[in-house]
Amino acid sequence: MRGVIGEVEEKLRAHEYKMTPKREHVLCVLLENKDKHLSAEEVYNLVKKKVPDVGLATVYRTLELFSNFDIIQSMDFGDGRKRYEFSTEDKDGHRHHHLICVKCGKIIEMNEDLLEDLEERVTDTYDFTITDHELKIFGKCRECALKMKKP
Amino acid sequence: MRGVIGEVEEKLRAHEYKMTPKREHVLCVLLENKDKHLSAEEVYNLVKKKVPDVGLATVYRTLELFSNFDIIQSMDFGDGRKRYEFSTEDKDGHRHHHLICVKCGKIIEMNEDLLEDLEERVTDTYDFTITDHELKIFGKCRECALKMKKP
DNA sequence: TTTCATGCAAAGGTTTTGCACAGGC
DNA sequence: GCCTGTGCAAAACCTTTGCATGAAA
Numbered sequence: 215m216r217g218v219i220g221e222v223e224e225k226l227r228a229h230e231y232k233m234t235p236k237r238e239h240v241l242c243v244l245l246e247n248k249d250k251h252l253s254a255e256e257v258y259n260l261v262k263k264k265v266p267d268v269g270l271a272t273v274y275r276t277l278e279l280f281s282n283f284d285i286i287q288s289m290d291f292g293d294g295r296k297r298y299e300f301s302t303e304d305k306d307g308h309r310h311h312h313l314i315c316v317k318c319g320k321i322i323e324m325n326e327d328l329l330e331d332l333e334e335r336v337t338d339t340y341d342f343t344i345t346d347h348e349l350k351i352f353g354k355c356r357e358c359a360l361k362m363k364k365p
Numbered sequence: 366m367r368g369v370i371g372e373v374e375e376k377l378r379a380h381e382y383k384m385t386p387k388r389e390h391v392l393c394v395l396l397e398n399k400d401k402h403l404s405a406e407e408v409y410n411l412v413k414k415k416v417p418d419v420g421l422a423t424v425y426r427t428l429e430l431f432s433n434f435d436i437i438q439s440m441d442f443g444d445g446r447k448r449y450e451f452s453t454e455d456k457d458g459h460r461h462h463h464l465i466c467v468k469c470g471k472i473i474e475m476n477e478d479l480l481e482d483l484e485e486r487v488t489d490t491y492d493f494t495i496t497d498h499e500l501k502i503f504g505k506c507r508e509c510a511l512k513m514k515k516p
Numbered sequence: 517t518t519t520c521a522t523g524c525a526a527a528g529g530t531t532t533t534g535c536a537c538a539g540g541c
Numbered sequence: 542g543c544c545t546g547t548g549c550a551a552a553a554c555c556t557t558t559g560c561a562t563g564a565a566a
Contacts, residue, residue, distance in 0.1 A: 234546065336475065
């Protein structure tokens, strides 16, 4: 885990930014919540627990900074706020994808890269140079699907 | 084209809403810009050209109304505002997908439904009942890819 | 007359920005 | 001392809501 912080520090330093204690706390919160998709305010509240004198603006600025260097990813599930997640990209730099339950809002991650052949077809058909893709699948998770059967 | 307006009118009436002149203008603007992905404000400005006394709130309310009845679709390309498009869904109710040029912002539509086998795999693996999906592919369009070669 | 639609202005929620101060090199 | 990072508050931005007016059935 320490190693990750070091890596990020290097990435930042390479662009003339420093790894400050506040930034480290933001990063830690994101690392401790790899499975979640935190909003800026959620990150803010979690950081505040450790460092009460942090400002919301700093959190926003830090998230933007991390996002610019692909340390974290910002995403949007259509609820009016951005959500952030520590980047666990594969070697191709692709995001992983999400199953979004329209009933309970649960978000399930798919780590597979299932779109390779699709990419090929797109590249051929549209003459489009793909750098990334994002797939959201909406539906009902098992629990909610079961609930629906017994109303 | 007239037929479309009639269809929408029916859909609305089925839910006890009326097709008013303002709503019709909003619909027309969306029909006339099927290929674009207009923001609420862009719709507002276009409607204003025809009916100067329209209010922004009405446009928002109308877009919300149409959206609820799947007459139009709202989507999000990550630029902080929702965009709207007249629904040209296929029979399965699936959205079509988008290629988003990260250089010029151009959005190219893919009307194909390329994800059928993927859906099967997801259903099997995650026990997830899919109702819809949304795929965004980021990259460079041909023009921008060419520009990049001669800097 | 009763109901729904609308314009305007205000409020709401999220994110960004301006500015002065603090802190490390 | 200089430069970056930071907190606070204000602003900006998109969207929603309240309310009184207006149109329609």
